[in-house]
Amino acid sequence: MGQITNIKKQTDNKFLNIYELDNIHKTGRKGKYFVASRAESIEKLKITTGKNTPDGVIIYALAGENKDKVVLIKQYRYPINSYIYEFPAGLVEDGEDYEEAAGREIFEETGMKFIPITVPEGYKRPFFTTIGMTDESCSTVFGYCEGEPNSENQEDSEEIEVVLADKAEVRRILKEENIAIMTAYMLMHFIKDEEVFSFLKED
Template sequence: MADAPAPEQTATPDQPANRSAPALRDIKQVSDGWIKKYELTYTMPDGSPYTYEAVSRKGLDAYRKELERAGTGTQQADAICIVPRTADDELVLIREFRYPLNSWCIAFPAGLIEEGEDLRECLERELYEETGYGFHLIDGKPKFHPLPQSGYSSTGLSEESVQVVFAFVKKEREPKPEPSEFIEVFTLPIADVPSFLEHNTTPIGTRCQLILESFARDARNELQRCR
């Protein structure tokens, strides 16, 4: 009698169907600088070697630790992206000159989390530096909501992870960006987000684009209910 076929594995929201995966064997740093390039050597499920090129801001030891803990639930964000909203239902965005693009780019305020900073400290610092906005206190307390986990910026290139935080804000001062940062701050009424996405021609970050699209869908639904 023939053996019964093995039951087919199915994926679940938190687990892949196929548990076989390449195994990391070695990490070699091949260039230094603010951005570092690495060669990652893997053993494929069939036993063959495979080399992949990646980049990181981390040094070799920190990068190795990050890759070893990836997917273990101990992820730590490298940066934050702030989605600021005013009491007048406007979103605070920036146009920033991005050197890798050689162009202005539409984005939400964002920045690296400095060593020793907690999420609130980084949030407050980046808001002030890039926009001049601070927390809008509700019942005497700042109101902000981080997403449950940070997300990776470019999984085909780097391990950098970004924590998205929604915050209620108000204008308090003039922004103070770094000398190398060229940033223009503007506000966008949430009701105008669909039109903005339809007509904008300035390059836009994917994260910003998707968050704006979520607001646009809410605005479209609200208009539909009013008809």
Template structure:
């Protein structure tokens, strides 16, 4: 038995839309439930039941003897503030997660990402972002970058500062700055690593 009666799209925007669900509680009463999705009305996940990721987050470390973590400080409109995070983006039509990661790293930071294929494949699965309000899921792509002079390829609405952070800097960011949740968890993994990627071997 389904726990909703119908769903209706409430907005018509290019990247993210609001949906209203006629949800049913445990006593059989119908109530309004709202969520957002990047998908059109026929392909939202409560209909398709798939978990294809809409986006990626990229965990990249330098190929130095003591790897540093690629961190960005990006202006986010909902907060009217800069916030620390790891590079991320939407998977374009026709792309797989790794292709999207290479493109996003080049655009946002200027670096060329070498995708790391080793370690536990389970860490690359799509995981949900926040099921209280969205059906979106993201995959993590891991890799390395070479330290060199680079140039960002930002869109006009993007304000991104690039940082190659060592462990002391990452500790400070986690202690003092505003950080995204997924960025914070990946920073914690970096702090526990010896070569930046060994935690994937679990």
């Protein structure tokens, strides 16, 4: 197994930083690796703590009178200079429970009220997003949304359109639009499962 011999923080930003890792490969050759992290210091890196605490939360929510529409956001993102379909999501603040963060983010991004559902532990624990580039991990919270979407609580920097998509629209989005991979996988369940959220049930 490879070995990390030294860590150097290269940037000092609020939401994202780059860390340089000196390492030794399994063959003994020395190298460098660069990691993007939400951690504000070396002491808070997952490399250092050995703990996988969620940096963010992703919300898979259903809405509509028959709970047959999925809540999506169409958001402008700088890395692609275009719009992309995603689930509502956001960072978990210090000391904040990730389910509380889910309700806060839904309200801020969509103006809707979020009602979480209870799911087995294996479906809500944090998973890594893009491990080749970052140590970021996110938990997914499942539930239902009530109320009419609005943009009143969005930040000035956010360009978000709330989309309540039925199965036909989801099929179109999967075929034609930019879409976040974590959202795409869940939407494949949404269009194929006769009973929505059935994959969350334990045998």
